[in-house]
Each structure stands twice: as C-alpha cells, then as structure tokens.
Amino acid sequence: MNIIACVKQVFDLQQVRIKKETREPIMENIPLTIGDIDKNALEEGVRLIEQHGGKVTVVSAGSEDLEETIKEGLAMGADEAVLVIDSSLDSAESAVSAVVLAKTVKKIGEFDLILLGEGSSDNYSGQVGPRMAEILDLPLVSFVKSLKVDGHRIQAVRSLDDCMEVVEVDMPAIVMVMSEINEARIPAVTQILKAGRKPKQVLSLDEIEVDPAEMETKVETLSNLAPEQDRKQVIFKEDADTAAADLFNALQSEGFIGR
Amino acid sequence: MDRILPFTDEHKMFREAFGKFLDKEAVPYYDQWEKNGTVPRDFFKKMGDKGYISVWLPEEYGGPGGDLLYMIIQTEEYTARGLNGIFVRLHGDVIAPYIYRIGTEEQKKLWLPLAAKGEKIFAIAMSEPDAGSDLANLQAKAVKDGDYYVLNGNKAFISNGMLADMIIVAARTDFEAKPHKGVSLFLVETANLEGFSRKRHNKIGLNAQDTAELSFVDCRIPQEALLGEENRGFFYLMEKLQQERLVAAVNALGQARRSLDVTIPYVQQRKMFGKTLAKFQNTQFELAKMATEIEMAQSFIDQLTIEHMADKTLTKEVSMAKYYCCELASRVSTKCLQFFGGYGVCEEFPISRQFVDTRFLSILAGASEVQLVIVAREMGL
Numbered sequence: 001m002n003i004i005a006c007v008k009q010v011f012d013l014q015q016v017r018i019k020k021e022t023r024e025p026i027m028e029n030i031p032l033t034i035g036d037i038d039k040n041a042l043e044e045g046v047r048l049i050e051q052h053g054g055k056v057t058v059v060s061a062g063s064e065d066l067e068e069t070i071k072e073g074l075a076m077g078a079d080e081a082v083l084v085i086d087s088s089l090d091s092a093e094s095a096v097s098a099v100v101l102a103k104t105v106k107k108i109g110e111f112d113l114i115l116l117g118e119g120s121s122d123n124y125s126g127q128v129g130p131r132m133a134e135i136l137d138l139p140l141v142s143f144v145k146s147l148k149v150d151g152h153r154i155q156a157v158r159s160l161d162d163c164m165e166v167v168e169v170d171m172p173a174i175v176m177v178m179s180e181i182n183e184a185r186i187p188a189v190t191q192i193l194k195a196g197r198k199p200k201q202v203l204s205l206d207e208i209e210v211d212p213a214e215m216e217t218k219v220e221t222l223s224n225l226a227p228e229q230d231r232k233q234v235i236f237k238e239d240a241d242t243a244a245a246d247l248f249n250a251l252q253s254e255g256f257i258g259r
Numbered sequence: 260m261d262r263i264l265p266f267t268d269e270h271k272m273f274r275e276a277f278g279k280f281l282d283k284e285a286v287p288y289y290d291q292w293e294k295n296g297t298v299p300r301d302f303f304k305k306m307g308d309k310g311y312i313s314v315w316l317p318e319e320y321g322g323p324g325g326d327l328l329y330m331i332i333q334t335e336e337y338t339a340r341g342l343n344g345i346f347v348r349l350h351g352d353v354i355a356p357y358i359y360r361i362g363t364e365e366q367k368k369l370w371l372p373l374a375a376k377g378e379k380i381f382a383i384a385m386s387e388p389d390a391g392s393d394l395a396n397l398q399a400k401a402v403k404d405g406d407y408y409v410l411n412g413n414k415a416f417i418s419n420g421m422l423a424d425m426i427i428v429a430a431r432t433d434f435e436a437k438p439h440k441g442v443s444l445f446l447v448e449t450a451n452l453e454g455f456s457r458k459r460h461n462k463i464g465l466n467a468q469d470t471a472e473l474s475f476v477d478c479r480i481p482q483e484a485l486l487g488e489e490n491r492g493f494f495y496l497m498e499k500l501q502q503e504r505l506v507a508a509v510n511a512l513g514q515a516r517r518s519l520d521v522t523i524p525y526v527q528q529r530k531m532f533g534k535t536l537a538k539f540q541n542t543q544f545e546l547a548k549m550a551t552e553i554e555m556a557q558s559f560i561d562q563l564t565i566e567h568m569a570d571k572t573l574t575k576e577v578s579m580a581k582y583y584c585c586e587l588a589s590r591v592s593t594k595c596l597q598f599f600g601g602y603g604v605c606e607e608f609p610i611s612r613q614f615v616d617t618r619f620l621s622i623l624a625g626a627s628e629v630q631l632v633i634v635a636r637e638m639g640l
Contacts, residue, residue: 068268075272186283187276189310189323192269 001054001149002111003045005078006101006132007038009062009069010122023225032069034060037117039076039184041177045115046077046185048149055079057108061100063090067202074195075187081200082108084208093219094123098131103208105136112171113154118143118178129176139169142176260554264328264561273325274332278339280309285342292467293612296459297421298345300380307377312351316359321372327502327568331509338513339520341609343616344467346418348510350374353503354381357427357444361487361495366446370425382423384414384473385496394429394493395438401430401445401480408432408445408485410478416623420471421459424449428475433490442492446484447475454478464615500625501577505567507624508560508580514620515553515588518613519546522595525610529598536598545598549591556584575637582630585620592617 011030019026034042045056058078060066062085070081084100092100105114114136119126126142133140145159149171158165159178187195205215234250236243251257266274284305292298306312314329316322330352337345355374358366373379390396399412410430417426426447433441449455454476462470487495523546526536536542563576592613596603599610606612621627 071268072272075276186280186309187272188308189273189314189325189329190318191310192273192276193323193325195272196269 001052003056003113004059004111005042005045005115006059007034008120009066010035018226032065034072035121037179040179040181041115041117043182043184044177059104061089063087071195074198075192084203086205094125094127098128099214102132102135107208114174116176118176133174139173144175144177145180262561270328278336297469298467303377306347312377313355313375316375321375334509335513338517341517344465346468349418350381354383379424380422381425382417382419383427384417385429386416388415397431399430401432406482407479410475410480412475414473417471421469429492439493441490443489444486444492445480446486465619504577504581508584511584511588511620512556514617515591518592518595521609526598575634578630578633582627588617588620
C-alpha cells in the first residue's frame with residue numbers, strides 16, 4: 001500500500017508573540033515546523049502502513065528551510081520525502097499549493113491513498129484537499145475522525161456538525177483527517193538519527209511542470225493583526241456587598257448571567 | 260548569544276521530542292513520584308521504548324548510537340522542568356558505560372540491551388558508611404570460594420538502590436595489595452540474592468530519586484559476574500570521571516537556570532509597597548548577577564564539552580566546572596528563594612524544591628572539597 005501524506009511547513013505558532021502597540025505578530029526567529037493536523041495525517045499513514053505494510057511518502061512544498069523541517073516527518077515514520085522547493089512557495093495560497101502538490105503526486109505516480117489534515121495550522125482554509133481532488137479527479141473524504149482499510153476499500157467515519165457519517169470508498173482516494181483521529185507520535189531516537197539518511201527527492205517547479213500562470217496569486221492579504229481585546233476595565237471600589245451587587249448587575253446588563 | 264556546541268538538526272529535533280515526552284510522561288506525575296519516594300519502573304520502560312536510555316549505545320547492543328550532545332540535551336531538558344530526581348541518566352549514561360567499556364562480550368550482550376530498553380534498572384555501589392570519595396579505603400570484601408565470590412559489606416547513599424535489578428558493587432578482593440590496587444567490580448543481580456537487603460534513606464530533597472543503604476551478608480556471586488579484571492576496579496572507576504563530572508556540571512548549571520527561570524516571572528508579578536519586586540534595584544542587581552554567572556559558566560561548560568568530545572584530558576577543568584556549577588546552583592536557589600518570602604518554603608512553589616534539590620549537588624558525584632583538592636593538585640600545589 002502506497003500512502004502519500006501531504007504536509008505544510010508552518011511557523012511554530014506557540015512561539016509567535018504579538019507586538020502590543022500594533023497587534024502585529026513578531027515573526028523573527030520563529031522556528032518552522034510541520035503543522036499539527038498535518039502530523040495527524042502523517043501519523044495515520046504510518047499506522048496504516050504498520051498494519052498493512054507498504055510505504056509512506058511525505059510530500060511538501062515550500063521554501064529552502066523545508067529540507068530541514070521535513071526531517072521531523074521522516075523521524076515520525078515516513079519512509080521517504082518528495083519536496084518541491086522554491087522561494088515563491090513560501091506562504092503560497094491554497095490554490096497554488098493544491099496545484100503544486102497535485103503535480104508532485106502525479107510525478108510520484110503510484111499511490112493508493114493521499115492523506116491531508118483538514119486545514120493547515122496557519123491559514124486553516126481547508127481548500128487544498130478539495131482542490132487536489134478536483135485536479136486529480138479523485139474521490140475526497142473530509143472531516144475524518146477514524147479510518148479503516150480493507151483491501152482496496154477504505155471505511156471512514158466523518159465527524160459532521162450534528163451526526164457521524166460512515167462512508168466507504170474505493171482507493172485511490174484523498175482523505176482529510178481531523179486532529180482527534182490520533183495522537184501524533186513523539187519520535188524515537190533511532191528514528192531521529194535515521195531521518196537524515198532516508199531518501200529525499202527535491203524537485204523544482206519546472207520538474208513538476210507547473211505553468212507560471214498557475215502560480216499567479218489571487219489572494220491579497222490586507223492585514224494580519226491579532227484580534228483586539230476590548231476590555232472595559234470597570235473597577236468596583238465600594239464595600240464587598242455593594243461591589244458584588246454592582247458586579248452582578250453589570251454582568252447581567254451585558255447579558256452574561258441571569259437573563 | 261548562540262551556543263558554540265555543534266547541535267545538528269537531529270539534536271534540535273531530539274530536544275523537542277524529548278521535551279514533549281517529558282511534558283507528557285513525567286511532568287504531570289512528578290509531584291506524586293516525589294511523594295512516593297521513587298520514579299516508577301514503568302517510566303524507565305517508556306524511556307526505553309523511545310530509545311531515550313543510553314542514547315550513546317551502539318546499535319549492536321540495542322542503542323541508537325548517538326553522541327554526547329544527546330546526553331547534554333537530556334540533562335538540560337530534565338533540569339528545565341525541575342525533574343531533578345529522575346536518575347535514568349545514572350542508569351543509562353553512567354553505569355551502563357562501565358559494562359560497555361570493560362564487560363565481556365557475554366556481559367555486554369546480556370545487560371546492555373536490557374538497560375537500553377529500561378527492562379532492568381542499574382545502580383552502582385561505591386560509597387560506604389565510612390568511605391565516600393575515599394574509594395581506596397573500601398571495606399566491602401569479596402572472597403573467592405570455588406566458582407563464586409562471597410561478598411560481605413555495607414553500601415550507603417546508593418542512587419536507584421531500591422529499584423536496582425543489577426548493582427555494580429565495588430569490593431576489596433586483594434587484602435595484601437596497596438588499598439587502590441585490591442578493588443574489583445561485580446555485576447550483582449539483586450533478584451533472589453540470599454543475604455542481600457536494602458533500606459531507603461529518607462532525604463531532605465531529591466525525593467523522587469530513591470537512595471538506599473545496601474547490605475551484603477555472605478552473598479554468593481558467580482565468578483562470571485566479575486566486571487573487568489580482578490583488582491583493577493579502582494582504576495576503572497577513575498577512568499570515566501571526566502565525563503561524569505562534566506555531566507554533573509551540566510546538570511547543576513541546568514538546575515541553576517531553572518531556579519532563575521521560576522523566579523523571574525514571580526518577581527515581575529509580586530507587588531510590595533506599590534510596585535513589583537522586579538522594580539527594586541536589589542532584585543535587579545541580584546538576578547542580573549546570577550544570570551551573568553550562569554551565562555559565564557555555560558560558555559565554560561560548552562567549551563569543555565567540545566574538548567571532551569575531542570578526547571582531550573581535562574582533569575583540572577572538569578573538577579573546576581563540577582565544583583563551580585554545583586556551588587552556583589545551590590547559591591542561586593538560596594538567593595532566589597529569598598524573593599519568594601514565606602511562599603518560598605511552601606512546597607507548592609517550585610523554588611522550594613530547587614532549594615532542597617540543589618543542596619545535594621555539591622555533595623554527590625565527588626564533593627566540592629574533593630574537586631578543589633584535584634584542582635589544587637593540578638595547579639602543582
């Protein structure tokens with residue numbers, strides 16, 4: 001069984017600080033990592049391979065740092081990596097990522113299953129999977145919280161707003177997983193040490209035959225600011241009984257309690 | 260300031276992975292381990308499953324074959340979380356190397372994979388009630404009797420002593436020779452060993468780390484359990500001291516840093532006389548002095564690490580580092596605790612644990628005074 005896990009290189013969001021005055025994120029010296037839900041997708045691939053045999057190829061597109069970042073995916077159990085590296089892919093929008101990843105997958109050729117996270121850790125648009133399915137003309141199963149493989153068929157449980165849906169589909173197919181599908185493993189030392197020695201193929205945009213028109217940016221970022229916290233800073237200075245009553249009234253008038 | 264140690268991507272990945280592992284498998288349970296007086300066996304096994312024990316051990320004996328920097332990273336990650344009493348390092352990075360270095364092939368094949376998997380736990384018994392750093396004066400004795408040695412003696416302050424499945428015991432085997440020429444080492448299995456008993460020491464700190472007093476009365480040890488050559492034990496024990504002292508210094512420096520790290524947020528929010536403690540010049544000066552000392556020590560330690568990895572002899576320098584960093588850790592935690600006032604002596608505040616735990620550092624693995632004797636001797640005094 002050949003599984004492709006598509007992952008995205010993102011900033012380690014836990015280390016991003018916000019500039020107080022401007023609400024802009026401070027991105028200097030923030031390490032890059034693989035997105036959290038992408039790790040769940042990769043983990044699911046590795047687990048399926050452990051059960052059914054085969055190999056997991058981790059696929060990603062991004063800037064030069066990607067060769068380092070992807071080692072984490074190899075340490076988690078991917079057998080090999082296929083990367084498309086180009087400075088223009090740094091923070092590429094979903095439509096571009098989908099084209100690049102789909103063409104990379106075509107270049108790889110044989111596969112049974114493509115796994116992705118339901119959305120990237122940074123933009124969370126959730127568009128790359130559906131767009132890839134359209135380009136590759138493959139069935140797509142999204143919001144998957146559990147997955148089983150039986151021969152050439154997969155059975156997936158989809159977690160929807162008010163119900164669970166069980167679907168079966170023949171492979172090849174694309175599956176987008178939710179974070180609750182598994183707990184991504186912490187790599188063992190032997191895997192970390194082996195990661196650097198696992199096969200890694202680096203492709204250029206030319207090699208996967210991407211047309212420059214397909215790389216055209218259609219999304220413009222107007223602003224990227226942390227949400228404003230509107231604090232009223234009301235202080236009740238009276239004695240405890242009065243202050244408690246005033247606090248209650250204030251919360252009630254805001255509609256938080258005692259409607 | 261960037262550190263000069265040659266950390267690779269793999270080292271960085273390992274630091275992140277090991278940190279996550281500790282956050283998941285140790286941090287939530289550590290308070291309970293402190294109460295229990297021991298780290299559970301299960302934790303050793305979890306470490307072993309991930310290959311986190313004896314990371315230096317070559318693959319042929321069941322290890323991953325990493326370099327010393329992995330050990331440094333582990334030490335720093337334990338101490339950054341105040342997990343001062345987890346002595347898996349002693350088991351995997353101090354004791355297992357004796358077997359790797361001087362054991363027979365059979366001993367290596369038997370014990371090293373078990374150590375790396377965390378399936379058997381090791382201790383080393385050198386200190387005695389009347390002989391700590393004075394190793395040449397050991398009283399425990401092993402007398403040959405056919406295919407066995409008969410072991411008699413008492414050992415004290417033995418880390419992992421209660422948990423240990425196998426203890427490397429230093430005992431006198433030649434009673435005519437000069438004191439340091441008559442000591443041998445034995446791989447003593449504790450299961451079903453007649454005449455063996457152990458008792459926990461109740462300590463003021465490092466409570467998760469089990470420390471025991473051991474007693475051997477006419478214990479029959481098969482001759483195959485002799486580790487290395489007979490009567491060369493003292494020399495074997497001396498040979499690895501450079502690395503042991505270096506790592507002890509790394510550990511102490513990490514604990515000093517942890518004390519400072521838990522204090523800074525506290526002084527930034529604790530108010531006295533209308534302003535935070537951090538705004539008082541005394542606080543600023545004291546914390547700035549401690550931070551300076553820690554960073555200066557870090558540079559020295561990192562340089563030593565590089566030279567040690569290049570196989571240089573650093574007898575004087577590692578003793579300086581062990582002495583200085585251990586005293587520094589104790590000094591920093593004492594001064595930091597003062598900023599917490601009454602809260603500092605309450606167990607809920609992590610500085611209290613730092614205070615008691617760091618007090619051990621200048622005593623164990625060669626007391627400060629022993630390190631100073633060595634430094635002075637190396638200075639030609």
